[in-house]
Amino acid sequence: MNFYQLLYFSRVARTNSVSRAAEELNITQPAVSKQILALENELGERLFDRIGKKVYLTRAGETLAARADRILQSVQEARTAVQDLSAECSGELIIGTSDHISIHRLPDLLKAFITAYPKVDLKLRCHRSESVLDLVENNRVDLGVITLPKITKNVVAKTVWHDPMSLVVPAGHPLAARRTASLKDTVAYGMILVESSTTTRKEIEDAYAEKGLAPNVTMEAGYIETIKSLVKAGLGISILPEKAVELEVRSGTLARLRLRDAELARRLGVVHLEGKYLSRPAQEFLRLLEQQARADGPGRLRKSECAD
DSSP: OOHHHHHHHHHHHHHTOHHHHHHHHTSOHHHHHHHHHHHHHHHTSOOEEEETTEEEEOHHHHHHHHHHHHHHHHHHHHHHHHHTTSSSOOEEEEEEEOHHHHHHTSHHHHHHHHHHOTTEEEEEEEOOHHHHHHHHHTTSSSEEEEEOOSOBSSEEEEEEEEEEEEEEEETTOTTTTOSEEOHHHHTTSOEEEEOTTSHHHHHHHHHHHHTTOOOOEEEEESOHHHHHHHHHTTSOBEEEEGGGGHHHHHHTSEEEEEETTOOOEEEEEEEEETTOOOOHHHHHHHHHHHHHHHHHOTTOSEEOTTBO
């Protein structure tokens, strides 16, 4: 068993396709098949069931897959650790984040990082926070900057920002002239909220449930910026992060009301796989995050009290 056999095996296992794995590895399909066959012969077990054009892991293949991924990760971390001995901070850094954070929290920090470390190949992946957490758990990104879940397994989580949320209504709405409102005041109006599978949606629904109420959800959207646009168009009201609507509130296109009977806020922060070796670019990015946290308020960056 050698490194390349494990690499080819792992790529086929992930793609369920020998041809796609060969394409990603930039080698020929027969070369991949030959190495997989040699690995199966050495182990004396069939690792894949071949059904049509796709391949699927056998039980023996599943047993090997988890261990192969750990071995490949260790090899990559060893290579990165040696490269980090260089005087210059360089190499690849992949960060996953949400649309809200990428728009309202990260631009200045990313600019500072790129300016300070021009030889780092920085890649940004923007998805829902829940999707980014999945990428972190599967070691597909180095760091995630997301809305933190209440429970994280095999992941280290640190809070960076407190992200308060308020009721948001379009200009001219019956509630727009008020400064405050109760949750009961909102149930008569259609609400546009983030998808039900998100941490933010659960927090909102829990607040209503505590009052024996339920929000009148007429629309759902995956992205906060989309919801903001729909509210501006007069299609409903919402509960959104205050940071996301600052410009619109100042311009008068949206009105923001404090909820008298609920204090809704999210924890935004950084996550990475537990036990993962953090490259020098990753460490420097975390250092800049810590600086920003200190500038925003004392004690913001700390290990999440809810993280396992």
